Amino acid sequence: MIESVFDILLCALIVGVALAAVLGPRLFSSVVFFIVYGLFLSVAWTHLGAFDVALAEAAIGAGLTGVLLVAAVSRLDRLGVKEPAPAPPVARVTSALAAGGLSGALVLALWSLDPDGTGLAPVVEANLHASGVRNPVTAVLLNFRAYDTLIESVVLLVALVGVWSIADERHWGGEPGLRQHARPDGVLATFGRLLPPLGLLVGVYIVWTGTDDPGGAFQGGTILAAVWLLLAMAGLSDAPAITRRRLRLAVIAGPGVFLAVAAAGAVGGGFLVLPTEYAKPLIQEIEAGLALSIAATLALLVLGPPQRGPR
Amino acid sequence: MSGVDTGTIFALTGAVLIGIGVYGLLVRGHMLRRLIAFNVMSSGIFLMFGATGARGPAAAPDPVPQALIITGLVVALAATALVVALLLRYAQITGRAALSEDMPGEDDPA
Numbered sequence: 001m002i003e004s005v006f007d008i009l010l011c012a013l014i015v016g017v018a019l020a021a022v023l024g025p026r027l028f029s030s031v032v033f034f035i036v037y038g039l040f041l042s043v044a045w046t047h048l049g050a051f052d053v054a055l056a057e058a059a060i061g062a063g064l065t066g067v068l069l070v071a072a073v074s075r076l077d078r079l080g081v082k083e084p085a086p087a088p089p090v091a092r093v094t095s096a097l098a099a100g101g102l103s104g105a106l107v108l109a110l111w112s113l114d115p116d117g118t119g120l121a122p123v124v125e126a127n128l129h130a131s132g133v134r135n136p137v138t139a140v141l142l143n144f145r146a147y148d149t150l151i152e153s154v155v156l157l158v159a160l161v162g163v164w165s166i167a168d169e170r171h172w173g174g175e176p177g178l179r180q181h182a183r184p185d186g187v188l189a190t191f192g193r194l195l196p197p198l199g200l201l202v203g204v205y206i207v208w209t210g211t212d213d214p215g216g217a218f219q220g221g222t223i224l225a226a227v228w229l230l231l232a233m234a235g236l237s238d239a240p241a242i243t244r245r246r247l248r249l250a251v252i253a254g255p256g257v258f259l260a261v262a263a264a265g266a267v268g269g270g271f272l273v274l275p276t277e278y279a280k281p282l283i284q285e286i287e288a289g290l291a292l293s294i295a296a297t298l299a300l301l302v303l304g305p306p307q308r309g310p311r
Numbered sequence: 312m313s314g315v316d317t318g319t320i321f322a323l324t325g326a327v328l329i330g331i332g333v334y335g336l337l338v339r340g341h342m343l344r345r346l347i348a349f350n351v352m353s354s355g356i357f358l359m360f361g362a363t364g365a366r367g368p369a370a371a372p373d374p375v376p377q378a379l380i381i382t383g384l385v386v387a388l389a390a391t392a393l394v395v396a397l398l399l400r401y402a403q404i405t406g407r408a409a410l411s412e413d414m415p416g417e418d419d420p421a
Contacts, residue, residue, distance in 0.1 A: 011323075065387075076399070084408070140374050304396050
């Protein structure tokens with residue numbers, strides 16, 4: 001009983017914060033509500049027992065997306081962009097009816113599901129021993145459905161190419177984002193010195209522990225990206241020019257290692273087949289490469305297209 | 312459906328969040344607000360998907376939706392970053408944050 005009171009309170013909070021994020025009158029407060037929304041969702045995932053998703057939601061959904069949106073609001077402010085006029089009442093009413101109808105249809109669909117359906121959990125459980133890892137989510141991500149993850153790592157790369165290609169022609173080959181300055185004794189600069197060692201430790205630990213416990217390349221890589229962003233935003237370490245070879249290597253390391261392992265599998269049993277006895281070291285190798293690439297790519301995506309240089 | 316358990320409550324919340332996101336996408340002209348609404352919608356889809364796999368007495372939620380959701384979160388961030396870059400460039404060039412057809416009574420600057 002107490003359990004479901006907590007569930008309902010948390011869900012009410014999530015819905016309330018989502019409404020504030022979508023309907024809020026001021027853009028900046030909408031963004032802040034969106035970040036709070038991500039943190040509440042992370043609590044929800046923890047409560048559901050989906051710890052891997054909770055970590056990813058907190059780091060990616062609330063954290064990096066939040067940084068991206070806050071930065072976008074301040075850029076729009078500086079450009080002097082005004083809010084467009086609100087939609088006419090007729091459009092608001094019809095849109096509310098359409099959206100409500102969609103939610104209703106989804107609830108009906110949920111109701112029509114087989115209540116005793118077991119999903120794919122038993123299949124994963126039965127084959128977990130062959131995956132080389134003990135965390136079933138990592139087994140799905142990097143073994144059973146490794147295709148998804150391989151293609152996703154390429155999607156990240158394509159998004160980065162897309163962001164870079166928006167650069168002004170003058171700045172192609174320059175440094176991403178604007179040069180950041182922070183007061184040397186300010187909060188940002190102080191945290192910029194205090195947090196990175198801790199962030200590095202936590203990030204690498206979460207990548208490493210992902211084979212057996214919640215964590216992995218995505219969650220850990222995102223924390224490493226946050227460390228780099230913090231250093232860049234505190235003005236302690238400027239982002240490198242996008243033409244730097246080391247940067248390019250870091251960005252393609254993950255998909256590269258992944259493809260190499262996948263191709264090596266083709267010699268044994270088939271593309272992306274990991275032999276059980278080598279599965280764990282191979283997965284750790286892929287995760288190490290992916291964590292590096294995810295950290296670099298996500299940080300570069302948040303920093304945006306080159307806007308300075310090249311010198 | 313046998314009783315309303317935690318997974319079901321959160322799956323229903325996911326359905327509501329999808330509606331809120333779609334409403335924002337339809338009525339908001341400001342592209343950054345649309346982006347926020349898009350993200351509310353996508354996390355609603357994730358919540359509905361993941362919580363559906365957490366219904367019933369099973370100890371841990373289904374790992375397959377969890378893995379797909381983690382993939383989805385990363386792809387959503389990549390798409391969000393691309394949209395932010397595009398809309399900042401658009402605002403830089405036009406001085407606006409909404410597409411012209413979404414601004415009633417305002418014609419394209421000649």
